[in-house]
Amino acid sequence: MDAEVFRAWIVTAAGVIDEQRDHLTQLDAAIGDADHGINMARGFGAVLAALEPDPPATPGGVLVLTGSTLISKVGGASGPLYGTWFRRAGKALGDASEVDLPALAGALEAALAGVQKLGAAREGDKTMVDALAPATAAFSKAAAEGVPRADALSALVTAAQAGADATVSMQALKGRASYLGPRSVGHEDPGAASSVLILTALRDVLAAP
Amino acid sequence: MKKLINSTDTVVTDALAGMAAAHPSLAVDLDLKIITRADSPHTGKVGLVSGGGSGHEPLHGGYVGYGMLDAACAGEVFTSPVPDQMLAATKAVNGGAGVLHIVKNYTGDVLNFQMAAELADDDGIEVVSVVTNDDVAVQDSLYTAGRRGVGATVFVEKIAGARAEEGASLAEVADVAREVNDRSRSLGVALTSCTVPAAGKPTFELGESEIEMGIGIHGEPGRERVPMATARELAATVLDAIHEDMPLSDDLLVMVNGMGGTPLLELYIIFNEVQKILEGRGARVARNLVGNYITSLEMQGFSVTVCRLTDELTRLWDAPVETPGLRWGR
Numbered sequence: 430m431d432a433e434v435f436r437a438w439i440v441t442a443a444g445v446i447d448e449q450r451d452h453l454t455q456l457d458a459a460i461g462d463a464d465h466g467i468n469m470a471r472g473f474g475a476v477l478a479a480l481e482p483d484p485p486a487t488p489g490g491v492l493v494l495t496g497s498t499l500i501s502k503v504g505g506a507s508g509p510l511y512g513t514w515f516r517r518a519g520k521a522l523g524d525a526s527e528v529d530l531p532a533l534a535g536a537l538e539a540a541l542a543g544v545q546k547l548g549a550a551r552e553g554d555k556t557m558v559d560a561l562a563p564a565t566a567a568f569s570k571a572a573a574e575g576v577p578r579a580d581a582l583s584a585l586v587t588a589a590q591a592g593a594d595a596t597v598s599m600q601a602l603k604g605r606a607s608y609l610g611p612r613s614v615g616h617e618d619p620g621a622a623s624s625v626l627i628l629t630a631l632r633d634v635l636a637a638p
Numbered sequence: 639m640k641k642l643i644n645s646t647d648t649v650v651t652d653a654l655a656g657m658a659a660a661h662p663s664l665a666v667d668l669d670l671k672i673i674t675r676a677d678s679p680h681t682g683k684v685g686l687v688s689g690g691g692s693g694h695e696p697l698h699g700g701y702v703g704y705g706m707l708d709a710a711c712a713g714e715v716f717t718s719p720v721p722d723q724m725l726a727a728t729k730a731v732n733g734g735a736g737v738l739h740i741v742k743n744y745t746g747d748v749l750n751f752q753m754a755a756e757l758a759d760d761d762g763i764e765v766v767s768v769v770t771n772d773d774v775a776v777q778d779s780l781y782t783a784g785r786r787g788v789g790a791t792v793f794v795e796k797i798a799g800a801r802a803e804e805g806a807s808l809a810e811v812a813d814v815a816r817e818v819n820d821r822s823r824s825l826g827v828a829l830t831s832c833t834v835p836a837a838g839k840p841t842f843e844l845g846e847s848e849i850e851m852g853i854g855i856h857g858e859p860g861r862e863r864v865p866m867a868t869a870r871e872l873a874a875t876v877l878d879a880i881h882e883d884m885p886l887s888d889d890l891l892v893m894v895n896g897m898g899g900t901p902l903l904e905l906y907i908i909f910n911e912v913q914k915i916l917e918g919r920g921a922r923v924a925r926n927l928v929g930n931y932i933t934s935l936e937m938q939g940f941s942v943t944v945c946r947l948t949d950e951l952t953r954l955w956d957a958p959v960e961t962p963g964l965r966w967g968r
Binding site for chain 2: 454458460461462463464467468471500501502503504505506507508509510547548602603604605607608609610612
């Protein structure tokens with residue numbers, strides 16, 4: 430997996446987020462302030478513009494530039510949180526020009542740790558962590574067991590989706606939905622939903638032959 | 639959606655350009671979306687920087703000027719600005735005495751200001767952050783995002799701004815900012831939702847006879863949906879909630895704030911009820927603000943913010959201020 434593959438991931442993720450912009454915003458309207466899809470689409474648009482002129486030569490470089498751009502352009506909580514997620518993943522990959530499955534698993538673990546340190550969210554708080562944490566654990570386990578790449582990626586997305594689905598019944602303890610108290614129950618967390626989109630894009634790009 | 643805009647993409651920059659045109663005392667950077675006092679920096683004075691999503695006008699840009707903020711960073715509508723903006727504002731107003739960041743307690747605002755403060759520290763600028771969290775609608779807990787910063791932010795910016803103007807140190811300005819926040823509480827009520835321009839439709843729907851109790855300032859639903867009531871009953875409900883959290887007595891600074899789409903006529907009706915209730919309880923409305931000071935686009939509704947004054951806080955509240963949003967004594 431080289432820089433071109435990782436660039437393709439980001440381009441695919443940007444496309445999906447743009448398609449799902451209104452859906453993410455509607456999820457946010459129910460329990461937040463109705464701007465998650467708008468902000469994510471704006472941020473990934475800026476990322477595409479940053480990657481275009483001079484694409485970084487390494488997978489780590491692609492992810493660090495993606496994260497830095499999100500921090501600089503998005504604002505809100507999702508800018509720093511997703512920005513940190515991509516930056517930490519990129520830094521964990523270092524300047525390797527090729528990345529294997531265990532290295533990618535390590536990068537996702539570093540990314541999750543960065544997000545949890547910054548946002549202080551734990552599993553069960555009804556945030557993006559509820560999708561990212563089980564997905565990262567499932568992927569690391571699969572990578573450690575040496576299962577085929579397609580199966581590891583499938584485990585990643587299945588766990589992320591299950592985690593996002595589980596946020597529906599949770600009461601939010603972090604983020605803007607927490608202000609609603611018990612009224613936050615019954616709605617999917619928008620951050621968990623966008624995390625599923627980003628991880629699904631990763632699967633779709635990497636699983637392609 | 640009917641709004642007085644040119645396009646949803648240029649809402650914030652078009653409004654900032656208008657502010658620049660209307661107020662020559664302000665310098666507006668349209669690329670960075672920061673508003674500074676045109677005569678910045680003030681050597682030896684602590685700089686005050688705040689910022690947040692747009693849509694709360696006159697907060698924060700309307701409070702830049704003598705006796706209040708040195709700079710404000712404008713985010714997209716209801717979205718925190720980014721660290722690059724905050725760092726640029728911090729550098730622009732640093733007069734060598736350090737810079738105070740006044741941050742409303744929302745995850746996004748806190749995270750972005752935290753990153754900006756670290757970047758400013760790398761540049762050798764001393765930054766202290768004070769987070770406002772006065773909204774009694776939100777249960778506070780170690781395990782949650784905590785209470786929202788709402789109306790008290792206006793009081794903090796005014797009073798800390800006055801203290802900075804007198805030449806107080808960064809630690810002293812931060813202390814009085816925290817004191818004002820600690821002594822202030824708010825609660826908000828929405829009669830309607832509002833429409834984020836880029837979303838194009840109202841964030842939530844309310845029936846003719848329903849209101850949202852315990853709202854913030856981002857068009858989000860409140861703690862509970864309750865039946866519409868009279869101004870007298872609503873004022874009592876709001877003051878009861880505040881009083882339960884912080885007993886109200888002695889001299890108070892009271893703000894009856896419109897959420898953006900509320901006639902001043904109705905705000906005065908609410909203020910009249912608020913005043914009567916407080917005096918009935920033996921407290922005194924020593925100072926007041928009635929009007930639109932921290933808004934949520936075109937939402938109809940109001941919030942009440944109460945600060946328990948001390949002689950020192952009253953003195954600083956009365957100190958001269960000259961900004962687009964607050965102006966007296968100069």
